[in-house]
Structure formats: structure tokens, C-alpha cells
Amino acid sequence: MSHLDTHDVLVIGAGASGLAAATALHAAGRDxxxxxxxxxxxxxxxxxxTAHPERGLxxxxxxxxxxxxRVRSLAARxxxxxxxQHLAGDTLLQETTGVRRLAGxxxxxxxxxxxxxxxxxxxxxxxxxxxGTLRLNTPVTALHPDRQTGGLTVLTPAGTLHAEHVVLALPPALALERIDFGDALPADLVRLAQSTPVWMGAVAKVVAHYPTAFWREEGLAGAAFSRTGPLQEIHDMSGPGGKPAALFGFAHARTxxxxxxxxxxxQLTRLFGPAAATPTAVHVQDWSGERWTSPSTVQHLADYSLFGHRLYQRPVLDGRLHWASTETATDxxxxxxxxxxxxxxxxxxVLAAAADVADGLRAASR
Ligand SMILES: Cc1cc2nc3c(=O)[nH]c(=O)nc-3n(C[C@H](O)[C@H](O)[C@H](O)COP(=O)(O)OP(=O)(O)OC[C@H]3O[C@@H](n4cnc5c(N)ncnc54)[C@H](O)[C@@H]3O)c2cc1C
Structure with a gap:
């Protein structure tokens, strides 16, 4: 990359929000x-x-x-x-005194x-x-206004990029921890971003694979909730037609x-019986330890009323820096x-800002 690595828009993060922004901007002709x-x-x-081709876990x-x-129509198009989701069957409730079967x-x-x-x-x-639109293995480390061009400068270990607009498509608290903004951001926005929880960032997801969805044969839904843990709630996560067969649960990452x-x-054996004692594989995905999902503060962020906050709806840095992770959505x-x-x-x-500039130029030339 050289100092001429200049684009209309840089999107930071290739999750659902970043890719949704990028496809919309590309469709509108923005580099x-x-x-x-x-x-x-x-x-x-x-x-x-998984061992089943075309069945991701x-x-x-x-x-x-x-x-x-949006999800439905994106999948359709x-x-x-x-x-x-498999629903049929009874629920299990695990308490310190034992396991109860509840109808439905x-x-x-x-x-x-x-x-x-x-x-x-x-x-x-x-x-x-x-x-060429997607650059993997390219963490953004710093972002600051470019006083010469009026745009934004973004630093990565692979080089420096420039753009008219930047979309921050990563959890706000993570952005503030991993990206150096200098003193460019307003103080109230910094406080807000640092306090906004990361959705499911403090959770571990556990998936246990089995040769068959044996619980279904016993009239169980694969659904359970537990007052003892380590998994607090459990669901059937088998593929279409029960293949591959799997149960999954959520636990606090700290456990x-x-x-x-x-x-x-x-725990699964206590709930679902001896057939649950020999899973073919158990996957533990601790999202709190994921450097590119969760900031070090993730276990302490709990004020979900900050999701969709009005400050996330307004671009900052002269209307050039935009928020776009799920935490910033109003719905x-x-x-x-x-x-x-x-x-x-x-x-x-981004598109509205560009239209405003064009209107301004037209008005000035009249
Ligand atoms: C265990 C779990 C279960 C969930 N279950 C559901 C569910 O069933 N249904 C549902 O609707 N939602 C569910 N969610 C939430 C859903 O996954 C999120 O809402 C969605 O994926 C968030 O997308 P995003 O683009 O906002 O953020 P992310 O997916 O977090 O994307 C952010 C991207 O930014 C990248 N990044 C981070 N830092 C930098 C940096 N400095 N430079 C460059 N890139 C960076 C990251 O690598 C990542 O790719 C679940 C989440 C988890 C963790």
C-alpha cells in the first residue's frame, strides 16, 4: 500500500454490518x-x-x-x-434437586x-x-482526520489509507480499545462507546455433536434450562432432517x-440420559477471548439501554465517520x-453526505 491508497469509503469490519454497508455503497457506485x-x-x-459437506456448525x-x-430477503435473493428450527417435544428443567420434564x-x-x-x-x-474490495488480516490501528485533504486517514500494519468516509462496523467498545482516535472524538461519544456492551461478547457457546438426534425419539425437544449450569439454556442445533445431530448451550464465559x-x-448426561455421555465432538467457543470481538472490559459492560443510542445515528468528524455494528441499531x-x-x-x-456536497457545489456555481 502507498500513501495513494485512497478510496471513497473504507469500511472497518467484514461482519454482517460492514458487508451490508459495503454492498450498498458498491451498488451506488462508491469505490x-x-x-x-x-x-x-x-x-x-x-x-x-463439519463431516457433513455443506453443513456448517x-x-x-x-x-x-x-x-x-432484511435477513429473510437477503437469504431469498x-x-x-x-x-x-426443530421445536417439537418436551422441555427439561434442571434444578439442584434433579431434572423435571415439562410438557411442550x-x-x-x-x-x-x-x-x-x-x-x-x-x-x-x-x-x-x-x-479486491476485501482485505483480510488487516486490523485498523488508528484513525484521524486528514487536515490537508479534509478526509480521514486510517492506519493498518500493512500501510496507510485515505477516504472521504469511514464506516466503523465493529462493536463500539472494541473500536475504542483497539483503534487510536487520538483526541478526535467528542468526549460524550467516547464515554458512550466505552460503556456499550458487546452483544453475546461475554458468552461461551458450546456445541455437542452426536451420531443421531436421540432425544427426539424420546419426545424431547432438545430444549432445556438449568439453574445449576454450566450451560444455562440448551437447544437442538441439528441440521435439516436432524443431520448432523447436535445440541448447543450458552454458558457465562467466566465459567x-x-x-x-x-x-x-x-450435565448433558444428567439431562438427556446415557446416550448424551459420548458426544462425537464438543466445541467450546468462548467469545470473551476473541480479540476481534470483545474488549478487555466485556464482562463488565451491562447497560443494554445504550444499544441504538442517538449518538450512534449521527456521523461525526465533519459527517465522515459512521457507526454500523448491531449495537448501534435502533431496531x-x-x-x-x-x-x-x-x-x-x-x-x-454516506450517500446523503455526498449528495449534500453535490448540492452545495451546484448552488455555489449558480
Ligand atoms: C454466541 C452468539 C450467538 C448469537 N446468536 C444469534 C442468533 O441466533 N441470531 C441473531 O440474530 N444474532 C445472534 N448473535 C448476534 C449476531 O452474531 C450479531 O448481531 C452480528 O453477527 C453482528 O454483526 P456486526 O457486523 O455488527 O459485528 P461483528 O460480527 O462482530 O463484526 C465486526 C467485524 O469487525 C472486525 N474487526 C474488529 N476489530 C477490527 C479492527 N480493528 N480492524 C478491522 N476489523 C476489525 C471483526 O473481526 C469482525 O469481522 C449471536 C452472537 C453470538 C456471539
């Missing part, structure tokens, strides 16, 4: 580059490979729900196969899943971008210590739907 710290796209959408987001129209599924709301894994949604967005996997298997914040909405909002703001 856009996406800078991504990891060696993969998707962010909190992360589908690991979701270690991040799993579901989308009725009314999440991109031919991303979806299927209904009391936990899972009707929802849909992605047959190839949730990351297929971000793969579909990335496929709409021209070659992930040596022996955690064994404690999970013991469906935390969800994939919120990430897509926030990305689209940032793209609209």
Missing part, C-alpha cells in the same frame, strides 16, 4: 474497501466445517425470527437455504436457521463485492475453566437483522 482484522469474514457469524449466531425482513417446548420461539450455517449470509454479501468440557458432558439491536439495518443506515448517511 469501497473493507478492512478486516481476521483471516475470515463473518465476525460473530462463524460456521465451522454455527459457533456464533444461529437463528433468525419472524419480522426480520442469494439462494441461501434456510429451514425451521417452553424455550424455543419459532425461528429459522441457515442450512450451510449463518456465515453463508455474510458469504452471500461478500459475493456481491468486486475482487470456562479446565474441566469445563467434562462438566458439560456430565433488532444485537441480532443479525440489527447488523444489516445498521450497515444500511451508515451507507445511506
Amino acid at each position: 469501497t474497501v473493507v478492512l478486516e482484522a481476521r483471516d475470515r469474514i463473518g465476525g460473530r457469524l462463524h460456521s465451522a466445517a 454455527d459457533l456464533g449466531a444461529t437463528w433468525f425470527w419472524d419480522g426480520e425482513e 442469494s439462494d441461501v437455504e434456510t429451514f425451521d 417446548n417452553l424455550i424455543d420461539a419459532p425461528s429459522r436457521r441457515f442450512a450451510a450455517g449463518a456465515q453463508s449470509i455474510t458469504a452471500a454479501l461478500a459475493a456481491e463485492l468486486p475482487t 470456562v475453566r479446565p474441566g469445563f468440557e467434562q462438566a458439560v458432558t456430565t 433488532h439491536a444485537g441480532h443479525i437483522e440489527g447488523a444489516l439495518a445498521a450497515g444500511e443506515r451508515a451507507a445511506r448517511a
Whole structure:
């Protein structure tokens, strides 16, 4: 990269929000580059490979729900196969005194899943971008206004880039910890961003694979909630038609210590019986330890009322710096739907600013 690495827009982060912003900007004819710290796209959408070809295992987001129209229509327009979350069967409740079976599924709301894994949604967005738009392994380390050009300068270990606009498509608290803004940002915005929780950032997701969805044969939904842990809630995460068969649960990241996997298997066996004692694999994804998802403060951030805050809706630095992670969405914040909405909002703001400049130039030349 040279000092001439200049673009209309730089998007920081290739998760759902960043890719939604980038595809909208590209479709509107803007020269856009996406800078991504990891060696993969998707962010909190992360589908690991399984023994079943084309059936990714979701270690991040799993579901989308009725009314999440952006996700539904993106899947439809991109031919991303979806299927209904398995719901049928009874729920288990684990208490210190033992396990109770409760009639019906009391936990899972009707929802849909992605047959190839949730990351297929971000793969579909990335496929709409021209070659060269995405730069992986490119963490942004600093951002500051460029006094000479009036634009913004972005620093990465691979070099320096310049742009008219930048979209911050990563959790605000993470942006403030990983990117050096100098003293460029207003103090109230810095305080807000540092205090905004990262959705599911303090959570560990555990997926246990089995040869078959044996719990279904016993009339169980695979749904359980527990007052003892380590998993607090458990769901059926099998693929379409029950293949591959899997259960997943959430635990507080702080409970992930040596022996955690064994404690999970013991818990699943108490709940679902001896067949649960021998999973073919157990995956533990601790999102609190993910450098490009969670800041060091993640366990202490709990004020979810800050999601979608009005300060995130307004660009700063002369209208050139825009927020676009799911935490900044006014609707469906935390969800994939919120990430897509926030990305689209940032793209609209970039395009509106450019239109204002064009109007100003036209008025000045009259
Ligand atoms: C365990 C778990 C379960 C979930 N379940 C669901 C669910 O079932 N349904 C649902 O709708 N949502 C769910 N979510 C939430 C959903 O995953 C998020 O809403 C969505 O993926 C957020 O997208 P984003 O683009 O806002 O952020 P992210 O996906 O976090 O993307 C941010 C991107 O920025 C990159 N990045 C970070 N720092 C830098 C830097 N300095 N420079 C360059 N790049 C950087 C990151 O690597 C990442 O790719 C879940 C999340 C988790 C973790």
C-alpha cells in the first residue's frame, strides 16, 4: 500500500454490518474497501466445517425470527437455504434437586436457521463485492482526520489509507480499545462507546455433536434450562432432517475453566440420559477471548439501554465517520437483522453526505 491508497469509503469490519454497508455503497457506485482484522469474514457469524459437506456448525449466531425482513430477503435473493428450527417435544428443567420434564417446548420461539450455517449470509454479501474490495488480516490501528485533504486517514500494519468516509462496523467498545482516535472524538461519544456492551461478547457457546438426534425419539425437544449450569439454556442445533445431530448451550464465559468440557458432558448426561455421555465432538467457543470481538472490559459492560443510542445515528468528524455494528441499531439491536439495518443506515448517511456536497457545489456555481 502507498500513501495513494485512497478510496471513497473504507469500511472497518467484514461482519454482517460492514458487508451490508459495503454492498450498498458498491451498488451506488462508491469505490469501497473493507478492512478486516481476521483471516475470515463473518465476525460473530462463524460456521465451522463439519463431516457433513455443506453443513456448517454455527459457533456464533444461529437463528433468525419472524419480522426480520432484511435477513429473510437477503437469504431469498442469494439462494441461501434456510429451514425451521426443530421445536417439537418436551422441555427439561434442571434444578439442584434433579431434572423435571415439562410438557411442550417452553424455550424455543419459532425461528429459522441457515442450512450451510449463518456465515453463508455474510458469504452471500461478500459475493456481491468486486475482487479486491476485501482485505483480510488487516486490523485498523488508528484513525484521524486528514487536515490537508479534509478526509480521514486510517492506519493498518500493512500501510496507510485515505477516504472521504469511514464506516466503523465493529462493536463500539472494541473500536475504542483497539483503534487510536487520538483526541478526535467528542468526549460524550467516547464515554458512550466505552460503556456499550458487546452483544453475546461475554458468552461461551458450546456445541455437542452426536451420531443421531436421540432425544427426539424420546419426545424431547432438545430444549432445556438449568439453574445449576454450566450451560444455562440448551437447544437442538441439528441440521435439516436432524443431520448432523447436535445440541448447543450458552454458558457465562467466566465459567470456562479446565474441566469445563467434562462438566458439560456430565450435565448433558444428567439431562438427556446415557446416550448424551459420548458426544462425537464438543466445541467450546468462548467469545470473551476473541480479540476481534470483545474488549478487555466485556464482562463488565451491562447497560443494554445504550444499544441504538442517538449518538450512534449521527456521523461525526465533519459527517465522515459512521457507526454500523448491531449495537448501534435502533431496531433488532444485537441480532443479525440489527447488523444489516445498521450497515444500511451508515451507507445511506454516506450517500446523503455526498449528495449534500453535490448540492452545495451546484448552488455555489449558480
Ligand atoms: C454466541 C452468539 C450467538 C448469537 N446468536 C444469534 C442468533 O441466533 N441470531 C441473531 O440474530 N444474532 C445472534 N448473535 C448476534 C449476531 O452474531 C450479531 O448481531 C452480528 O453477527 C453482528 O454483526 P456486526 O457486523 O455488527 O459485528 P461483528 O460480527 O462482530 O463484526 C465486526 C467485524 O469487525 C472486525 N474487526 C474488529 N476489530 C477490527 C479492527 N480493528 N480492524 C478491522 N476489523 C476489525 C471483526 O473481526 C469482525 O469481522 C449471536 C452472537 C453470538 C456471539
